[in-house]
Every structure is written in C-alpha cells, then in structure tokens.
Amino acid sequence: MEKVLEILGLRVYYELPQGTVKAVDGVDLDVFKGEILGIAGESGSGKSTLALTIAGLLRPPAKVISGKVLFRGIDILRLSNDELRSIRGRKIGIIFQDPVTYLNPIYTVGFQVGEVFEAHRGGKILKYLNEVINLFKAVKIGDPERRVYSYPHQLSGGMKQRVLISMAIAEKPELIVADEPTSALDVTIQAEIVELLNEIRKELNTSIVFITHDLALLLEIADRIAVMYAGKLVEVGKTYEIYKDPLHPYTKALISVLRYERKRRPTPIKGSIPSLINPPPGCRFHPRCPYVLPKCSQVDPKLVNVNGRYVSCLLVGGSDGGGS
Amino acid sequence: MENELILKNLSEARKKQLIAMWEVFKSNRVAYTSLYVLLGLIGLVIVGLFYTPYNPYDFDLSRARQPPSLKHLLGTDELGRDILSRLMVGGRYTIGISFISVLLGSIIGSTLGLISGFFGGRIDTVIQRVVDVALAFPTVLLAIALMVSLGPGILSLIVAISISTFPTYTRLVRGVVLQVVNEDYIAAVKLLGKSSWYIMFRHVLPNVLSPIIVQTTYYLGFSILLASALGFLGLGVPPPIPEWGAMISTGRVYLFSSPHIVVFPGLFIMITALSFNLIGDGLRDALDPKSRMFLRRF
Numbered sequence: 001m002e003k004v005l006e007i008l009g010l011r012v013y014y015e016l017p018q019g020t021v022k023a024v025d026g027v028d029l030d031v032f033k034g035e036i037l038g039i040a041g042e043s044g045s046g047k048s049t050l051a052l053t054i055a056g057l058l059r060p061p062a063k064v065i066s067g068k069v070l071f072r073g074i075d076i077l078r079l080s081n082d083e084l085r086s087i088r089g090r091k092i093g094i095i096f097q098d099p100v101t102y103l104n105p106i107y108t109v110g111f112q113v114g115e116v117f118e119a120h121r122g123g124k125i126l127k128y129l130n131e132v133i134n135l136f137k138a139v140k141i142g143d144p145e146r147r148v149y150s151y152p153h154q155l156s157g158g159m160k161q162r163v164l165i166s167m168a169i170a171e172k173p174e175l176i177v178a179d180e181p182t183s184a185l186d187v188t189i190q191a192e193i194v195e196l197l198n199e200i201r202k203e204l205n206t207s208i209v210f211i212t213h214d215l216a217l218l219l220e221i222a223d224r225i226a227v228m229y230a231g232k233l234v235e236v237g238k239t240y241e242i243y244k245d246p247l248h249p250y251t252k253a254l255i256s257v258l259r260y261e262r263k264r265r266p267t268p269i270k271g272s273i274p275s276l277i278n279p280p281p282g283c284r285f286h287p288r289c290p291y292v293l294p295k296c297s298q299v300d301p302k303l304v305n306v307n308g309r310y311v312s313c314l315l316v317g318g319s320d321g322g323g324s
Numbered sequence: 325m326e327n328e329l330i331l332k333n334l335s336e337a338r339k340k341q342l343i344a345m346w347e348v349f350k351s352n353r354v355a356y357t358s359l360y361v362l363l364g365l366i367g368l369v370i371v372g373l374f375y376t377p378y379n380p381y382d383f384d385l386s387r388a389r390q391p392p393s394l395k396h397l398l399g400t401d402e403l404g405r406d407i408l409s410r411l412m413v414g415g416r417y418t419i420g421i422s423f424i425s426v427l428l429g430s431i432i433g434s435t436l437g438l439i440s441g442f443f444g445g446r447i448d449t450v451i452q453r454v455v456d457v458a459l460a461f462p463t464v465l466l467a468i469a470l471m472v473s474l475g476p477g478i479l480s481l482i483v484a485i486s487i488s489t490f491p492t493y494t495r496l497v498r499g500v501v502l503q504v505v506n507e508d509y510i511a512a513v514k515l516l517g518k519s520s521w522y523i524m525f526r527h528v529l530p531n532v533l534s535p536i537i538v539q540t541t542y543y544l545g546f547s548i549l550l551a552s553a554l555g556f557l558g559l560g561v562p563p564p565i566p567e568w569g570a571m572i573s574t575g576r577v578y579l580f581s582s583p584h585i586v587v588f589p590g591l592f593i594m595i596t597a598l599s600f601n602l603i604g605d606g607l608r609d610a611l612d613p614k615s616r617m618f619l620r621r622f
Contacts, residue, residue: 088515101509104507104510104527104531105531112509116516119517
C-alpha cells in the first residue's frame with residue numbers, strides 16, 4: 001500500500017522550568033493512502049502533540065528532539081516556514097477540536113472560507129464565492145447560498161465544525177489531521193460529522209488521522225487504530241483485530257471497559273497516567289499492569305510485529321521470540 | 325450573472341446588518357432622542373454658517389443685558405450682542421474643535437494601542453511608558469500646560485486636546501487587542517501566511533472597533549467640556565470669537581443680575597455633552613452583535 005505519511009523515531013519534548021516533558025517519546029507510525037487511522041489515548045498521552053507535529057504547528061516550548069515526519073518523502077520537520085506553508089493547509093488539512101474559537105466573530109463564514117482560497121491562490125475573496133458555496137454543499141450545509149452570509153454566532157456548533165471542515169478540504173488535501181474534531185459536539189452531531197469525514201475520505205481518497213480519547217468512536221470509523229500511552233505507542237493494528245483480540249494489557253483493559261458496559265460495573269484501570277517528566281523506568285505501563293513481570297521495570301519494550309500487528313509488550317513479544 | 329446575484333446578496337446582507345443595528349439603537353429611547361437633539365443643535369450651527377438673526381460681533385450698549393424677548397430670543401449680553409447669534413456662530417468652534425481633536429486623538433491613540441498590543445515586546449514597553457507619563461498628569465492640567473506652552477489659538481487647542489485624550493485610547497485598545505490576538509482564529513489566519521499588518525487591520529482592528537467608537541462618543545462630550553473649560557480660563561480661541569466657554573467666562577460677572585448671559589451657553593454645552601454621552605450608551609448596545617441577535621428573536 002502507498003504510504004502518505006511516515007513517522008520515524010519521533011521525539012517531541014517540552015522544555016519547561018519544572019523539567020522536560022517527554023510528550024512524544026519515540027513514535028514510529030505509517031499512514032496509508034485513503035485510510036482512516038485512529039489515534040487513541042488518555043489526556044496527556046501525547047496524542048495532540050503528535051497531531052500538531054504532523055500538521056507542522058509545534059510552537060515553543062515544544063521541541064523536536066529527534067526523528068522524521070516524512071510526508072510524501074519530504075521531511076516536514078526540516079522545512080522553512082514558507083515551504084511549510086505550501087504543504088500545510090494545501091496538502092495537509094487540519095481540523096481542530098473547538099470550532100467556536102477558530103472563526104472570527106465579525107466576518108461571515110463565507111468570507112473566512114474565501115480567505116483560505118485567497119491566501120493560496122491570490123485574487124479577491126469575492127471571486128471565490130462560487131467555490132465556497134460548492135464547498136458548503138460538499139460538507140452538507142443546508143441552504144449554502146444563504147449560509148455563506150451567516151455570522152459564526154448564527155450557526156450551531158455542528159454547523160461551525162462543518163465550516164471548519166470545508167476550510168480543511170478546500171484545497172483537496174491528501175491528508176487530514178483531525179484533532180478531537182467531535183469532542184466539543186453532542187453525540188448526534190458527532191455521528192453526522194464522523195459520517196461526513198468518512199464520505200470525504202471516500203470522495204477525495206484522502207487519508208485521515210483521527211485523534212480522540214473516544215475509543216468507541218474509533219471502532220466505528222477507523223481502518224486502523226494506534227493506541228498511545230504516556231508518549232509511546234503501545235499497539236497498532238487493524239480495528240477489528242484490536243477489538244477482537246487486544247494484545248497489550250493497556251488495550252485489553254480499554255476494550256474490556258467497552259465490552260462490559262452492559263454489566264453493572266466496568267473494571268477500571270487502577271492508578272493514573274504517569275508524569276511525563278519522570279516516566280517510570282522500563283515499560284511505562286508496568287505500575288498499572290495486572291500482568292506485570294519483574295523484568296518489566298527494567299526493559300523498555302520495543303514495538304514489534306506480531307502477526308501483522310505492532311505491540312510493545314514483553315509478554316506478547318516474548319512469546320513470539322521478539323522482545324526488547 | 326451569477327456573480328451579480330451574489331454581490332446583490334452580499335450588499336443586502338450588509339444592509340440587513342445595518343438595519344438591525346439601527347433597530348437596536350432606536351429601541352433605546354433616550355439615545356434615540358439625544359441623537360435628534362444633537363442633530364438639531366448641529367443644524368443650528370450649520371445654519372449659523374450662512375445666516376444669523378443679528379451680527380454676532382455688533383455691539384450696542386443701549387440694548388445691553390436685555391432678558392430673552394421676541395426680538396432677542398435668548399437675550400443680549402453685556403455689550404448688547406444677540407446671544408442666539410453668538411451661540412450659532414460659536415458652536416462651530418466648540419463642536420468643530422472637539423470633533424477634530426478627538427478624531428485625531430482616537431486615530432493616534434488607537435494605532436499606538438494596536439501596535440503595542442499586537443507586536444508586544446520592546447515596542448509595547450516603549451509605548452506603554454509614554455502613555456504612563458501622559459496619564460500621570462490630570463487631563464485638564466495637562467491641557468492647560470500644553471495651551472500655555474503652545475500659545476493661544478485654534479490649532480494649539482486641537483493639539484492640546486488630542487494629546488490629553490490619546491493615552492486612554494492606547495490603553496483601551498491595547499487591552500482589547502491583547503485578548504483578541506490570543507484567539508485561535510487569529511492564529512489560524514497567521515497560519516495562512518498573511519502579513520502582520522493585514523492581520524492587524526483586517527482581523528484585529530474590526531474586533532476592537534466598537535469600544536473605540538463608544539469611547540469616541542464619550543470623549544466628544546468630554547472634549548466639549550474641556551474646550552469650554554479652556555475657553556473659560558481664557559486659554560482657548562482669542563476674543564471676540566464667541567466660543568461657548570469664553571461666553572460664560574465674560575458673562576460670569578453678571579451671573580446674579582442677568583443670569584441668561586451665562587445660562588444659555590452653559591445649557592448648550594451641557595446638552596451637547598450629555599447628548600454625546602447618551603448616544604454613546606445607545607451605540608454600545610447597537611454595536612454588540614449579541615444584542616442584535618436578541619432583538620431578532622423576539
């Protein structure tokens with residue numbers, strides 16, 4: 001399969017006075033053409049930092065320590081601002097979590113979407129009105145001829161998110177990075193937006209990196225899922241395989257929570273996510289792991305291929321002859 | 325053809341918005357009335373450019389200090405000059421000076437505030453220290469000091485009032501700009517690769533425009549008072565120009581025997597200043613998009 005994006009050994013640290021936060025600590029990941037790759041993780045697992053890095057939006061104090069992010073073979077971490085601009089927003093579209101704050105309250109939404117065209121192609125904003133209306137049709141905004149003149153406060157949250165999606169797909173990007181695009185919306189709207197993203201993927205054959213803490217949502221739409229824990233990937237695999245047979249103890253725990261929802265009480269994962277300034281030695285999950293072995297606190301497991309899936313766990317890798 | 329239709333829709337959308345603003349403004353009865361009072365006053369001053377019942381400079385001691393009558397609607401002053409005529413002529417100085425100087429002060433002050441808040445860093449520090457110094461003086465005292473050093477005259481009056489009003493604008497605008505530049509939508513426009521000046525004037529300025537406009541209406545009232553106060557102190561336009569403050573100043577000797585000489589210019593000053601302030605209140609509501617939405621729903 002054709003790779004659109006290749007992340008190699010990426011480490012992104014935040015240099016703070018309190019210490020160095022290892023938000024992304026050695027991530028390897030591929031995104032293939034036309035797939036929806038879900039990245040799941042708790043708050044503070046580094047998934048948003050990963051999204052910002054892919055989108056080329058990292059700001060100090062975040063710092064890329066090592067690694068590459070190859071988009072179509074070009075390392076976007078080494079690009080200058082001007083070069084980045086030709087990719088970001090054109091080849092890579094971005095959708096953010098909170099649609100409300102990304103629209104200027106004093107301009108019509110049509111103007112603001114037109115501004116995206118103007119920035120990329122030049123000319124007057126008004127010239128692009130037809131294109132904006134077509135985009136609004138594409139993201140299923142009802143009555144687009146009139147909606148382009150609406151101000152953000154006249155639109156609902158779901159509508160605003162559609163407007164932002166239309167901005168992201170304006171230039172028909174090859175990759176869309178969606179950082180929690182549905183977290184600020186209620187569940188019914190969530191389903192519509194997810195459906196819309198799925199349609200866009202089919203129509204434009206775009207790859208989508210869908211980042212969320214909502215694993216259940218990913219099971220619905222993602223082709224593959226990458227589970228992140230404390231700055232590292234713990235398991236990457238096809239969605240149904242991960243659901244059917246999670247290998248990593250952390251993934252197991254997450255899936256079991258979803259499965260046993262109907263019973264009285266789901267089994268919680270004991271403890272909480274570790275500090276990223278002083279992560280535990282060895283496997284970062286070992287203090288909370290129910291299957292912990294003595295060597296877990298000494299050996300940092302690598303992501304290894306287990307029957308077409310990638311898992312970083314001494315238990316699983318060991319049984320396959322791999323391991324650290 | 326299609327583009328024409330789109331343009332028509334756009335101008336209609338803008339028109340609708342203006343109408344909505346006007347409706348909100350109208351719903352504030354006090355502000356609405358003040359607007360007409362002010363328009364009437366300005367109309368009187370405009371008429372004064374072409375016609376006055378009497379020559380405002382013609383003195384005739386035989387008809388000095390006459391109370392209001394049909395012949396002299398607002399009476400005559402201590403030299404027998406018609407007060408209405410003098411007010412009609414003096415208004416162009418009082419109102420004109422305050423308009424021009426507040427306009428100047430708001431443009432300079434807002435631009436500095438915009439730059440200060442948008443770029444931050446060293447530019448911000450320098451501008452803010454200048455403002456600190458300017459704000460350390462009481463406004464009236466600063467204006468008096470400037471008038472004394474610049475010498476009397478219309479131009480120095482304008483300069484004095486603008487200099488004493490601009491620091492407040494800078495502070496006000498900088499505060500709002502600091503809020504706006506941290507909004508995600510500004511970050512989003514930056515990502516599109518737009519220049520700082522484009523972002524500053526296209527996206528930040530319109531967001532801070534309504535506090536500027538409201539502040540300006542308040543300051544118009546204030547500067548009329550300031551211009552009159554300077555005129556009263558003899559620091560404004562030189563006599564015999566019938567600037568309203570100067571009229572009070574010369575008439576104050578007869579405050580008890582012929583109060584109308586002082587009362588009418590005083591009333592004119594008060595009504596003008598009050599109207600500006602009340603209109604400012606109405607504008608503040610009308611320029612808030614949320615109150616427009618509120619009106620449309622009910």
